[in-house]
Amino acid sequence: MKTNTSAPEALSPTTRRAIFLLSLATFCSMALQRICDPMLPELSRVFDAPISEASRVISFFAIAYGLMQLFYGPVGDRLGKYRVVMLATIGCSVGCVLSALSADLTFLVAARVGTALAAAAIIPLSLAWVGDVVHYEHRQETLARVGLGTMLGITAGQLFGGLLTDTLGWRWAFALMAAAFATVSLLLGQQLKHLDPTAHPTHAPTGFFKQLQQVAHNPWARTFLSITLIEGATVFGVLAVTAAHLHQVHHISLTLAGGTTALFGLGGMAYIATAKITIRRFGEVGLARYGGMSFGAAFLVIAFAPWWQLALPSCFIAGxxxxxxxxxxxxxATQMVPTARGTGVTLFAGFLFLGQSLGVLILAELLSHFNSPLILGADALVVCAMGIFLSHAIAKRNATQADHA
Known part of the structure; x- marks a missing residue:
């Protein structure tokens, strides 16, 4: 298997299958993250706890997930990213079983934290593995294909989290996830035998703390990670409370609220289906600008629309x-630390999910003092500003690099 020289069209059947299985793993990982979103009102009722306390199943998961990035980055670079992803899916299956058996909210939160310790490896190391085998010129398109699993995971997590909570009960949602992770781990283990164990990135990884030092002294890296933190807080944070907003404001069922929010994932899938055309049409600058503005405008509608039906197309556009x-x-992110891509991407993921944990905690607390339309509306405006800022930052960096070329 060649590294950093193959265009997506030139990938071998073995590598294509490996990427497909990584997409299944990212699907399960994202579904696991989002499956509790529509459960919050029910968990609050069952465990007789306020929403802000029940939201710890999401916020504590994200905190553990983010902190573990500092561990999995160097581990993936040294032991093999694909192998670590396979082992992580096994750990997630065990964690989901424990979540399904939880007798109280404290145990459920602990089980979710334990699951996050394993899940933290899956998405960032999958992206980093793609970064190792695909040239940057074609990488964004390939990452979009891998992202299909992530987008489907958002949809499945929101939809089945609400559906199973309303029908069989919230425990069955975790039982379903346990079975899914067990199946994916088996497939990854079988595929691992066919991958070239001698394949490594073209750069030998340097010391992890030296890499952190390089990032700290790099103005672009500091800017990029700051945007990542804000993205996690505003985008993933608001997703965690959207189903609860629709349920409480419009008095619709958790199944309908979760299904409506699941259209966010379908919107992401629509982008992936058109990624080749969209990337070439807008470029990185346009994707950042119009992506952030589209998300923000859609959530302004979700926040203030008098009819819940308007949330259907809005969630799709936001996705x-x-x-x-x-x-x-x-x-x-795959180019932030090219000499150790696993570490670089996991730094990105760490800031993203640290932002998510902060966002969920802050939004849950704000919802105790302000109405949800106001909170969602303010969040939407921040995302609009973030998209415009990132587009300017990328354009400025590209211009600087062109001058130095």
């Missing part, structure tokens, strides 16, 4: 805009 923005962020 398309998010995928435009986030796909650009992912591509840039």
């Amino acid at each position: 398309f805009g998010f995928a435009m923005f986030h796909n650009t962020m992912q591509a840039k």
Whole structure:
């Protein structure tokens, strides 16, 4: 398997299958992250706890997920990214079983934290593995294909989290995830035998703390990670409370609220289906600008629309805009620390999910003092500003690099 020289069209059947299986793993990982979103009102009722306390199943998961990035980056670079992803899916299956058996909210939060310790490896190391085998010129398009699993995961997590909570009960949602992770781990283990164990990135990884030092002294890296933190807080944070907003404001069922929010993932899938054309049409600058603005405009409608039906197309548009923005962020993340891509991408993921944890905590607290339309509306404006800022930052960096070329 060649590294950093193959265009997507030139990838071998073995590598294509490996990327497909990584997409399945990212699907499960993202579904696991989002499956609790529509559960919050039910968990609050079952465990007799306020929404802000029940939201710890999301916020504590994200905190553990973010902190573990500092561990998995160097581990993936040294032991093999694909192998670590396979082991992580096994750990997630065990964690989901424990979540399904939780007797109280404290145990459920602990089980979710334990699951996050394993899940933290899956998405960032999958992206980093793609960065090792695909040239940057074609990487954004390939990452969009891998992102299909992520987008489907958002949809499945929101939809089945609400559907199973309303029908069989919230425990069955975790039982379903346990079975999915077990299946994917088996497939990854079988595929691992066919991958070239001698394949490594073209750059030998340097010391992890030296890499952190390089990032700290790099103005672009500091700017990029700051945007990543804000993205996690505003985009993923608001997703965690959107289903609850629709349920409480418009008095629709959790199944309908979760299904409506799941259209966010379908919007992301629509972007992936048109990624080749969209990337060439708008470029990185346009994707960042119009992606952020589309997400923000859509959530302004979700926040203030008098009819819940308007949330259906709005969630779809928000998902398309998010995928435009986030796909650009992912591509840039794979180049942040080229000498140790696993570490670089996991730094990106760490800041993203640290932002998510902060966002969920802050938004849940604000919802105790302000109405949800106001909170969602303010969040939407921040995302609009973030998209415009990132587009200017990328344009400025590209111009600087062109001058130095």
